[in-house]
Amino acid sequence: MLCLAAALLATCAAACDSPTPSPTGFVRVDQVGYRTDEAKQAFLMGSPGDASFRVVDESGRTVLDGVAGPSTGSWNTGFPVVRALDLSALRTPGSYRVLATGAEPSPVFRVGSGxxxxxxxxxxxxxxxxxxxxxxxxxxxxxxxxxxxxxxxxxxxxxxxxxxxxxxxxxxxxxxxxxxxxxxxxxxxxxxxxxxxxxxxxxxxxxxxxxxxxxxxxxxxxxxxxxxxxxxxxxxxxxxxxxxxxxxxxxxxxxxxxxxxxxxxxxxxxxxxxxxxxxxxxxxxxxxxxxxxxxxxxxxxxxxxxxxxxxxxxxxxxxxxxxxxxxxxxxxxxxxxxxxxxxxxxxxxxxxxxxxxxxxxxxxxxxxxxxxxxxxxxxxxxxxxxxxxxxxxxxxxxxxxxxxxxxxxxxxxxxxxxxxxxxxxxxxxxxxxxxxxxxxxxxxxxxxxxxxxxxxxxxxxxxxxxxxxxxxxxxxxxxxxxxxxxxxxxxxxxxxxxxxWGSSFVIGAGSVYPRCPEHQVANLTGQQLTGAAVNGPNRADLFTEPNRFPTMRPCASADFTRFDGHGARFVDDVGAWQSVExxxxxxxxxxxxxxxxxx
The missing domain is CATH 1.50.10.10 (Glycosyltransferase)
Structure with a gap:
């Protein structure tokens, strides 16, 4: 994984001598990974316009490239277009990222056996x-x-x-x-x-x-x-x-x-x-x-x-x-x-x-x-x-x-x-x-x-x-x-x-996952509750009053607000039992x- 990160930095150093616009899109993948023999799909959240993508391995070498599919719909005003990326041709075991036009690199994911x-x-x-x-x-x-x-x-x-x-x-x-x-x-x-x-x-x-x-x-x-x-x-x-x-x-x-x-x-x-x-x-x-x-x-x-x-x-x-x-x-x-x-x-x-x-x-x-x-x-x-x-x-x-x-x-x-x-x-x-x-x-x-x-x-x-x-x-x-x-x-x-939201909803699975579950033991010991599945997104109007106790250790993770849409929210906060219990x-x-x- 460190090799893959270093390769990406080297690629950026070679290609980014002149200023480029900040990425406005995001690639969403299964962060645990895909079996070699199954259909593999990711999603690109962004704006209208054609978008190409490529998949790079740990050395930064391109192993697959393609064009994003047609829009699957709009998510919110910030991401009016979502497109599917077909990664099914990727069958060689290893660790990879997706690089797409106008988007941040995806989290690392693996291809391997079940x-x-x-x-x-x-x-x-x-x-x-x-x-x-x-x-x-x-x-x-x-x-x-x-x-x-x-x-x-x-x-x-x-x-x-x-x-x-x-x-x-x-x-x-x-x-x-x-x-x-x-x-x-x-x-x-x-x-x-x-x-x-x-x-x-x-x-x-x-x-x-x-x-x-x-x-x-x-x-x-x-x-x-x-x-x-x-x-x-x-x-x-x-x-x-x-x-x-x-x-x-x-x-x-x-x-x-x-x-x-x-x-x-x-x-x-x-x-x-x-x-x-x-x-x-x-x-x-x-x-x-x-x-x-x-x-x-x-x-x-x-x-x-x-x-x-x-x-x-x-x-x-x-x-x-x-x-x-x-x-x-x-x-x-x-x-x-x-x-x-x-x-x-x-x-x-x-x-x-x-x-x-x-x-x-x-x-x-x-x-x-x-x-x-x-x-x-x-x-x-x-x-x-x-x-x-x-x-x-x-x-x-x-x-x-x-x-x-x-x-x-x-x-x-x-x-x-x-x-x-x-x-x-x-x-x-x-x-x-x-x-x-x-x-x-x-x-x-x-x-x-x-x-x-x-x-x-x-x-x-x-x-x-x-x-x-x-x-x-x-x-x-x-x-x-x-x-x-x-x-x-x-x-x-x-x-x-x-x-x-680009988050795995199982704690410890992938690189982005709930860090602040509403769980008394995990909260008070400060230890990770590995393997726990949480509720995930829920109706936005349920989050008006977070659960609070004087003895609760404050904990709020990344702010996912910009990714809320279709009336749903995901909140990674110890008081948000509706999402992360x-x-x-x-x-x-x-x-x-x-x-x-x-x-």
Whole structure:
């Protein structure tokens, strides 16, 4: 990389003896890089007029040149024209930059194998989950972590809190204890705070297990992290009473109920001498009363995680995991009036649930088939039933914590490989819906100058981009067709720097990435939260009041304002949770995309 920088300086010294206008354009690339065998696209933001470009290697030698394509649209008044640059002919492994007429040189990017480029990204994502560990089993070398919330080992269960419709106001005057003690220690913090949700923990554990099962990346550290996630799910699920606990801690209260979101501190401070009692003894809330039907989205995700554990272990451990998965699945509410995700539900709004039961049943059937379980055929029939119900519902989305149908479909097709007409029909329905999800993203991408298939004005833009990238890979694996390969690659490119702001939205990936995440531990220790995926751009009017605490260390990175457009903003400031708060589900989705790309 130093060689490449020196070569560029030498080129400039030779060509810049006379004054030239300052660059007004910018080249946006996937800063991690491109696989040798995939379509490669970058974007040039600038003004009207023809623009040529060339790609230089580490020695400054031109290895590719061309002319920018036609305008893909206008981004803002400062950048009225965006053009695509086709780099697909670049297939020799190495490090490169793009030099374009009237533009600053692009960041350095690499061309190489999937394993070389994205295996390290999987490892970095695993490091984020290590940073998120709660309890006694922390990794001290990651953001200077210390054991925390040991009192969760004997926590009190409280009645489910009641909120107003928006989820902003706790209606209960105080929390009412109803049982315990229960051991809910360990697990992962959900995001930049210290709450723990079964909803996101089960989703994240399942995706890490899929990566462990289906891709070579990750190695022993990924396997250790899946065990850590499963160990906590084992605690929140009480096998003896049929009870699933949904949440540890509370994030929205009132004048009398203090919450996790009312203080900015290191997690170990919660149990230090003189700590706030409300934080020292955190409440636990159930998903349902013991033995009663469990919200199917929660039951489905937890059962799927246990069933995947049965597929990635052997012997008695596999049989125990399958048994837990079956028990949780059997308690799923088949006619829910409302779904439980978190308290309040507004923290993680979700409308679909048949997809979760399809996911659970498909994973149960795959595990059952491997272990010779007589219930396998019944689970396979169930999976087909829930798939049909989901496809007939009005809650069809794309891959993310709120819709796991892509994962369910991709594994369910494995159960219908007999070659019969009925099996082929079922496979077609499933793969057609994978295509539908990608077509939905593609329809949105057509109207975006940077070909993003995600909505800049909604939360979770980045994880949805990684979800589309993952779905394209799942579709290719299920069908053997590469119809959506280029589109899926574009979505990964967008998330890693080929976007208006020129920032990767995974910390440490590339050269420009969030430096000031809203994450209490990273902020207070001053250490980099490598591997964390953040929300990315969001609706501009959400940034009127940054989050501020007296104990928060001020941190603001580069000003990206000139690149805001189409009603969207990206703000790299520790108080801008709307853009730069990392989360487990975001990072798990990125990890699976990277793992499948590394194959």
């Amino acid at each position: 394993a070389e480029l994205f295996g390290p990204q999987v490892a970095a994502n695993v490091h984020f989950f290590q940073a998120q560990r709660d309890g006694a089993d922390v990794v001290a070398s990651i953001v200077d972590r210390r054991p925390a919330h040991l009192n969760d080992a004997a926590a009190t269960v409280y009645e489910v809190p009641r909120y107003d419709e928006s989820g902003d106001e706790l209606l209960d005057e105080r929390l009412t204890p109803t049982g315990g003690p229960v051991d809910v220690s360990g697990g992962w913090f959900d995001a930049g705070d210290f709450l723990k949700f079964t909803h996101t923990a089960a989703y994240s554990t399942a995706l890490l297990l899929l990566a462990q099962r289906d891709a070579p990346a990750g190695g022993p550290e990924l396997a250790a992290e899946t065990r850590h996630g499963l160990a906590w799910l084992d605690k929140v699920w009480d096998d003896s009473t049929g009870t699933l606990h949904a949440q540890v801690g509370i994030g929205a209260g009132n004048e009398d109920v203090r919450t996790d979101h009312d203080a900015w501190r290191l997690p170990e401070a919660d149990e230090a001498p003189g700590a706030d009692p409300a934080l020292t003894r955190r409440p636990v809330f159930r998903a349902a009363d013991p033995g009663q039907p469990i919200s199917p989205n929660l039951a489905g995700k937890v059962a799927a995680a246990f069933a995947l554990a049965a597929q990635t272990t052997t012997g008695e451990a596999a049989l125990r995991a399958l048994d837990k998965a079956a028990k949780v699945y059997d308690l799923a509410d088949r006619e829910p009036d409302a779904l439980v995700t978190a308290y309040p539900h507004a923290f993680y709004p979700e409308a679909s649930w048949q997809d979760d039961l399809e996911f659970a049943a498909a994973e149960l059937a795959l595990a059952g088939r491997a272990l010779g379980d007589p219930r396998t055929d019944g689970w396979a029939r169930d999976a087909g039933h829930w798939a049909a119900d989901h496809l007939a519902s009005d809650a069809l989305g794309t891959l993310g914590v709120g819709d796991v149908s892509a994962l369910a479909h991709a594994d369910l097709v494995k159960l219908f490989d007999t070659g019969t007409a009925a099996a082929e029909t079922t496979r077609d329905l499933l793969t057609d819906d994978l295509a539908r999800q990608l077509d939905d993203g593609g329809a949105r991408a057509v109207g975006d100058p940077f070909r993003a298939g995600t909505d800049y004005l909604e939360f979770d833009a980045v994880p949805h981009a990684f979800g589309l990238a993952t779905t394209a890979l799942l579709h290719q694996r299920a069908t053997g067709e590469d119809t959506y390969a280029a589109f899926g690659t574009q979505q990964r490119n967008w998330a890693l720097g080929a976007n208006p 990392p989360a487990d589900d975001f990072t798990a989705t990125a990890l699976l995309a990277f793992a499948l790309t590394s194959r």
